[in-house]
Amino acid sequence: MTVKLDFEECLKDSPRFRADIEVVQNDVSELETRLDKLVKQCHAMVEAGRVYCQTSKSFVNGLRELGHQCTGDSMMEECLDKFSKKLSIILEAQGEVIETTQKSVKLKLQNFVKEDVRRFKDVRKEFERSSECLERAQERNAQAPRGKVHEVEEASNALLNARRSFRAEALDYVLEINVIEAKKKTDILMAVLSLMEAQAQFFQHGNQSLSELDEYRRKLNEEHTQFVLNAAREKRDMEQRHAAVKKKDVSYDDSIMDFSADAANGIAMEGYLYKRASNAFKTWSRRWFSIQKNQLVYQKKFKDQPTVVVDDLRLCTVKPSTENERRFCFEVVSPSKCCLLQADSDRQQQAWISAVQNSIASAFQERREDPHSPRQRCSSMSAGTLGGGGGGGGGADQESEGCKALEEVQAIPGNKQCCDCGEPGPDWASINLGITLCIICSGIHRSLGVHFSKVRSLTLDSWEPELVKLMCELGNTVINRIYEARIDEITIKKPHASSPRGDKESWIRSKYVEKKFIQKLPETGRNPLLRRSSARRNRATTQDRTVQRPPIKPKPNRATLPRSTGLSPSDLVQKNNSGFHKDMDEEEEDLSGLHPGALLYRSAALQNFPVMADALAHGADVNWVNVAEESSTPLIQAVSANALAACEFLLQNGANVNQVDSNGRGPLHHATILGHTGLVCLFLKRGADYNARDKNQKDPITIAVDNANADIVTLLRIAKMNKEMREMDGAFGQSGDDTYHDIFRDFSHMASNNPEKLKRRSADPKS
CATH class of the missing domain: 1.25.40.20 (Ankyrin repeat-containing domain)
Known part of the structure; x- marks a missing residue:
């Protein structure tokens, strides 16, 4: 018996699981509709023999449509397709001799709809009720203030009970889904086989068209018998596994949080996180996050197009956040934005931080191993130069000179630390100011606008030689003597590498936008015109x-x-x-x-x-x-x-x-x-x-x-x-x-x- 839904995926309650649930529900609803239609057609055939031919054609069409609905199961699709075609031929000459057979078919399908489908709907209602309770408990737990211990404890206990109840109902629901999927095959196949057996008995020597199906019917009977035996065995095994899993404490997510950089589906990490919006209300929304293709993305539903939070993990950093009232928060910082996220527990917070850090390291490792990356080209150029090759082309010389030029920029006095916070090893630059920056300060500079600061990466962007030459003429020491000339006279404290982003942003705006720390020029504005000396006037004629x-x-x-x-x-x-x-x-x-x-x-x-x-x-x-x-x-x-x-x-x-x-x-x-x-x-x-x-x-x-x-x-x-x-x-x-x-x-x-x-x-x- 094929397992329609997996129990472990049920415990995750992922958008993928929700999407599969929705597909199953639609399938059952469609199946119920089609079976009801088939039963009514069979009833009409029995009750109205006078119009038997017309109703029989509709019934055969119903079988054909049912086969189209079972496109995922080749055996059932083939079976229904073959039988519907042969029945179309037989029904042209057939009379009222199949009434009892039709009644047996009608009864079998009616029992499936009234008993099995109804039981499926009842379990579905319990699942949806427990799902709503879990969502309310999660929201209440997320909103519990850090300082009120009794509210935190109450919310945590409520979430624990809601999660335990939800997962128990979810396991029952998945079991019912798998059972009805298996029973659907057996009951429908049995009904169709009963019909075909009656037709075979009615024609004593068999019609030529029907006799052509004898071999196929025998094969299908054997497969059905084996299928019933396998289904019974798998059902027993599934019930045992269901009971074993249900005995476990599934209230916590520790067993399903795992980072895998080499996952087959390309998803290194996934799970639910709360995300704070960047609007004025700072609202929090629960979304399904995942790390894939060196990107951090999230989505609300499985079919939604993922929204990219960080386009390239190499350009970001991650750190815990304790500046807000909510617990288990951490920040993902990139040059263009800062995203505040919240996990459900301390363990999940640490797992996500570790996952992002590992993904960043993996991205850089892939970059270094890429022979077309700038760093690798620089290394290969240097190796070729050291090897004494004298026949290199002009392009290789330019690449080598470009790498040396970038090293020269980083060697300018003061450039080995971020110009604004002092973090060592900055790999970003402001080309119109002539300074080097760390990734956080570069993001703040980028937010100022290009009329204040034009930001580039020293390692990822291409650099023209005149830009490198310009960067080597200035540097952090020179610019800080200008923009921080009066820093000793002002009480504002310069941020350091571990300062919060807000402090760095306030400092940078005061320094470059408001220009609070520059030294006034003596008697500015006195002489707006410059005149040339006689020597310069003479040169002007040339x-x-x-x-x-x-x-x-x-x-x-x-x-x-x-x-x-x-x-x-x-x-x-x-x-x-x-x-x-x-x-x-x-x-x-x-x-x-x-x-x-x-x-x-x-x-x-x-x-x-x-x-x-x-x-x-x-x-x-x-x-x-x-x-x-x-x-x-x-x-x-x-x-x-x-x-x-x-x-x-x-x-x-x-x-x-x-x-x-x-x-x-x-x-x-x-x-x-x-x-x-x-x-x-x-x-x-x-x-x-x-x-x-x-x-x-x-x-x-x-x-x-x-x-x-x-x-x-x-x-x-x-x-x-x-x-x-x-x-x-x-x-x-x-x-x-x-x-x-x-x-x-x-x-x-x-x-x-x-x-x-x-x-x-x-x-x-x-x-």
């Missing part, structure tokens, strides 16, 4: 020539930056005033009175990243216009100094790549005039308009051709060609040609790592 314009001031050495000198950015402004950097052909400027926009403008030409970050922290407009210098912007100033990382820093902080000066020239025009190939590549990747014309009606391509700069001409033409190809492909075209991406990637690496290779000119002035 802007239309092909000779490269020298930077306004030399880039300070890395040793002079605040993280190595111990100076704050505000101190650095004062030191600039006292002659820290002197231009070779200009007198020293006084920067102490500049407002943030002008300070950003000057520091962009100096490539002084700490002062640029300081100016932005004090509210500098990244697109500030200096009317006194042909409406130039900080980005154009960085172009004049050929400062690739400074341009990337300004772009990441919202600089407009297409903003033009009074001559109608944007950053791309200036980079083309000065022959800065790396900057041209950067601006094209950031969406610069290569068709824009200046007041002389010259676009960047024309300027590059006039200046005989073959590299820049190549970049501009490839960018234009790539855009035209995408427009020809339409809305469903690809994002770009692979050759385009390969060339721009090569130029980016060259501009960041070997800029001297870009100082090339074409011999043909019109090439």
Whole structure:
């Protein structure tokens, strides 16, 4: 006898079990309907012999429909299909000779419906009643306040009794389901066999059509006899197992909580948890959670599409939560959200925490074993380099350089701890601030919006060389000297790695959004205009020539930056005033009175990243216009100094790549005039308009051709060609040609790592 439902699945009371119960109930209801219909058809055949032929056809059709309903059982489906076809032939010539046979069929099926189906319905009502009691007891137990011991004890006892009663009724219900499933086969088969035996006796020598079924009937009789014997034996074994399981204490879930990373169905852990909603009411809902495919998901019903809580377990962490009134709570924290969950007991809480942690470890193990993962590629590249292979391709060199660059970012002073809470080993970064972050702080930064912080993973995301170069120019130490300059004057305590998420979020918002801890610049807002010295005015006349314009001031050495000198950015402004950097052909400027926009403008030409970050922290407009210098912007100033990382820093902080000066020239025009190939590549990747014309009606391509700069001409033409190809492909075209991406990637690496290779000119002035 085939077991329809398993007793162990019954104890879990999972959505899968509920779905199977619903299918069985629908099957029994459908079976009852069809059997009632079949009985009425048989009764009509007996009572109305005059219309026997018509009613007999309906009866045969009823058998055929019953066979279709038994599509899951090939034996019954085949049996009913064969018999209904043969009966259709026999009934064309058959008279009123089968009345007694029809009565026996009618009586057998009526007894099944009136006795067995009714008993099934009674057990079903008891099961549904105990299920409702269990739900009420679970809700009451979950709502029991931590501090009221008597209410907790009362709720726990009520839940214990309700669970014991429910599981007892559930076991009885499953037994009844399996029994009626078996009895359905025996009774229906017996009724049909009785009918066929009567027909065989009626035709003394047998009709040719019926005689063709003799062999099949004999085989079916043998199978039925064996089936009855097997069913009786299995029923006895099932009753014994039912009695043994019923003797156990099934009030607790300890025996059915289990983590299996290698489960055949891919589900490492599953069970009920309460989930707190993220709405204003913070309501709690009981849902069926599971860990599968490196994801944490939940669903209300078995047929519902699972809702994903954590899309990738490698990006989350889990920890107990004691900040709320409910017991057995824990948090699953990812960069984008924090989900608060509640188990039914302390043991289940620990089991779920352990399961999530083990799943995270398994996900990372699979990632390391994947030969296509970034970490594995880095390892293989390093191994190839150490092995002395000299014939590697350019792509392998770039991968190896990218891995070394990421190590360099993490080696910047202060970057080995999270910038905001100090947790060691941070593997996330804010690219517009130039800092490294832990996973919790990165999620808080992401919630601030990209206008405050742009978050990336140091290990999972791809990094362009100019971004790596930018990250190496700043670091946690430099940024904290700016954004935490007045931390000693304020009573607010900086959070540490084990601080609650709420404390970290409050600190980060105060630090970056409200900017409570920055040091005020001296006398800001006094001098909104900057004027050029005579030497710079003389140099301005060469802007239309092909000779490269020298930077306004030399880039300070890395040793002079605040993280190595111990100076704050505000101190650095004062030191600039006292002659820290002197231009070779200009007198020293006084920067102490500049407002943030002008300070950003000057520091962009100096490539002084700490002062640029300081100016932005004090509210500098990244697109500030200096009317006194042909409406130039900080980005154009960085172009004049050929400062690739400074341009990337300004772009990441919202600089407009297409903003033009009074001559109608944007950053791309200036980079083309000065022959800065790396900057041209950067601006094209950031969406610069290569068709824009200046007041002389010259676009960047024309300027590059006039200046005989073959590299820049190549970049501009490839960018234009790539855009035209995408427009020809339409809305469903690809994002770009692979050759385009390969060339721009090569130029980016060259501009960041070997800029001297870009100082090339074409011999043909019109090439």
